[in-house]
Amino acid sequence: MDAPLKINTQGTILTFGELLLRISPDEGGEWLKENLFPFYIAGAELNVATALALWGIPSKYITAMPDNGMARQIVNFLAQQKIDMSSVIYRAGRLGLYFLTKGKDLKNDALIYDRANSAFSELKPGTIDWDKQLEGVSWFHFSAICPALNQNIADVCKEALEAAAKKNITISVDLNYRSKLWQYGKTPQQVMPGLVKYCNLIMGNVWAVDTMLGIPVMPDIHESGQKSIYLKEALNTSEAITRQYPKCKAVANTFRFDAEGEINYYATLYTGDKFYTSNELTATKIINKVGSGDCFMAGLIYGFYHNFDLRQALEFAATAAFDKLFIESDTTNKTAKELLLKLSN
Numbered sequence: 304m305d306a307p308l309k310i311n312t313q314g315t316i317l318t319f320g321e322l323l324l325r326i327s328p329d330e331g332g333e334w335l336k337e338n339l340f341p342f343y344i345a346g347a348e349l350n351v352a353t354a355l356a357l358w359g360i361p362s363k364y365i366t367a368m369p370d371n372g373m374a375r376q377i378v379n380f381l382a383q384q385k386i387d388m389s390s391v392i393y394r395a396g397r398l399g400l401y402f403l404t405k406g407k408d409l410k411n412d413a414l415i416y417d418r419a420n421s422a423f424s425e426l427k428p429g430t431i432d433w434d435k436q437l438e439g440v441s442w443f444h445f446s447a448i449c450p451a452l453n454q455n456i457a458d459v460c461k462e463a464l465e466a467a468a469k470k471n472i473t474i475s476v477d478l479n480y481r482s483k484l485w486q487y488g489k490t491p492q493q494v495m496p497g498l499v500k501y502c503n504l505i506m507g508n509v510w511a512v513d514t515m516l517g518i519p520v521m522p523d524i525h526e527s528g529q530k531s532i533y534l535k536e537a538l539n540t541s542e543a544i545t546r547q548y549p550k551c552k553a554v555a556n557t558f559r560f561d562a563e564g565e566i567n568y569y570a571t572l573y574t575g576d577k578f579y580t581s582n583e584l585t586a587t588k589i590i591n592k593v594g595s596g597d598c599f600m601a602g603l604i605y606g607f608y609h610n611f612d613l614r615q616a617l618e619f620a621a622t623a624a625f626d627k628l629f630i631e632s633d634t635t636n637k638t639a640k641e642l643l644l645k646l647s648n
Contacts, residue, residue, distance in 0.1 A: 308473070308504055308553040308574050308607060314441025315361040315387070316604060319463060320348030320449050321423035322366045322377065323399045325593065325633060330404050330413075343632045344377060345401070347446045347479055350597035350634040351604070354623070356385040358605050358639040363387035365436060367423040369396050374422075390436055396422030403593065416483055418452065428458045433466035442604060443467040446477040447515060450494050451484035457494050464501035468550075473607075477600050478507030478515050491515040500548050506555040506600055509536045518543045533558055534571065534580060541573030555617075557599055557624065568625045570599060572617040579614050581621035589628040598635050599624035605639065622646045 325345035328334045334341075349364055356362040364386050368374040370393040382388045399421035404413030418424055437443070443463065450457035467474050476499060485491060495515045499505060505512075513520040521536055541554035553574035560567045569583040602623035606616025623642050627635050 314472075315363050315439050316352070316355050316442045316444065316608070317363045317365065317437065317440045318348040318352040318444045319365045319460075320346050320445060321399050321418070321421065321452070322346045322349050322364075322368065323401055323418070326400060326402045327405045328402065341405070344381070345593070345633045347448050347477060347594075347597050348444060349381075350594045351444055351601045352386050353381070353384060353634040354598055354601035355604060357635065357637075358601070360605060360608055361387070363390065363440070365390045365392070365431070367392040367394055367396070367421075367426050369398055369422045370394060374398060392422075392426070392430065394422050394425070396420055396425050399423060405591075414483065416481075418484075424452050424456065426459050427455045428462055431459065431462070433463050437463075437466055437470055437472060440467075440470075440472055442473045442475065442608075444475045444477075444600065444604070446479045447491065447495060447511075448479045448481055448484065450498060451481055451491070453487045454489065457489075457498070460498055464498060468501045473504070474502045474550075475504040475506065475600065475604070476502045477596060478505065478511040479596070480507075480511045480514050492517045499551075501550060502548065503550055504553045504555070504603070505544055505548070505551050506557075506596075506603065508556050508558065509533070509540045512540050512544065516544070516547075518547070530569075530583075537571045538573065538578050541571070541578065545573070555599070555603060555620070557596060557621075559595070566628070568621070568628075570617060570621045570624070572603075572613060574613060577613070579617050581617050584621065584625040586625075586628070591631050592628065594630075594633040594635075595624045595627045597633075598627040601635075602642075618646055619643065 323345040325343045327341045352362045352364040368391055378388045378391050399418035402415040450460050509520045512518050518540055537556040544554050545551050555572050557570045564587055566586045566589055570581045572579045599620045602620030606619050622645055626637055
């Protein structure tokens with residue numbers, strides 16, 4: 304029987320990824336008339352770091368930024384949010400951007416990336432002293448968005464994972480699949496298995512696992528529309544992942560369906576040969592779809608860090624992720640106390 308995921312709860316949570324600005328024009332084009340272009344500090348891994356810092360967990364973030372005044376303003380702002388930004392790398396390049404029409408999904412045609420030649424995307428292996436950066440760290444988190452940028456970033460991720468594994472640091476990955484980013488001649492299945500083999504917790508959904516790891520999902524599963532089938536596939540996928548990747552001790556899946564004026568959300572967690580399903584949460588209208596998965600990941604880390612009962616850890620993560628759907632920015636602004644109170648109700 305596989306043992307459930309256990310972590311060292313004394314150290315810092317380190318996240319690694321690209322800091323971006325999300326620019327969100329409205330769908331009707333009013334931004335052209337009003338000269339108003341809303342923006343948000345963004346980045347999947349930063350969203351995790353921000354939530355954890357807000358919830359009182361030691362949180363450190365490593366990224367590369369252009370060496371200019373605006374970048375330093377952003378870094379100082381995040382440091383005020385109690386994120387350890389001391390290891391930010393300042394170098395040549397620019398700040399990455401992405402444009403997303405307000406209220407739309409990251410997988411929608413309304414998404415435009417503008418990340419070429421950014422300071423982060425130009426990182427190369429050997430730039431970061433990972434042994435030094437991992438001192439005092441108990442958990443390392445990254446997402447599949449990083450290795451989607453180019454081969455050098457994929458290699459930098461591998462450097463970090465090798466160093467973290469040697470130190471017995473818990474490693475997690477979010478299998479964010481962004482088809483518009485995998486444009487450098489490699490498919491996810493040529494890159495991600497070599498990184499996932501280091502991971503102790505893998506989060507995503509059954510479709511991302513199919514695309515990125517080649518673990519197939521049942522054909523025409525979307526046509527079924529049946530929760531029982533989705534849950535069965537989540538269990539099958541989770542079991543397959545832990546068989547194929549022995550270091551993986553926990554697999555989490557999230558499900559969000561938008562249909563007929565109703566949003567349905569639930570999640571699963573497989574660890575220690577046990578399969579847990581969260582309560583299903585519903586709403587008729589949401590504000591912003593960005594960052595919900597990052598908030599779920601942060602919620603799971605929070606639950607494991609505080610040695611929550613596994614079901615409680617899952618419910619906290621699902622509650623945090625669902626609540627994030629009603630917040631404009633890319634990260635949550637709700638404290639852990641507020642979310643726990645909502646969960647208890």
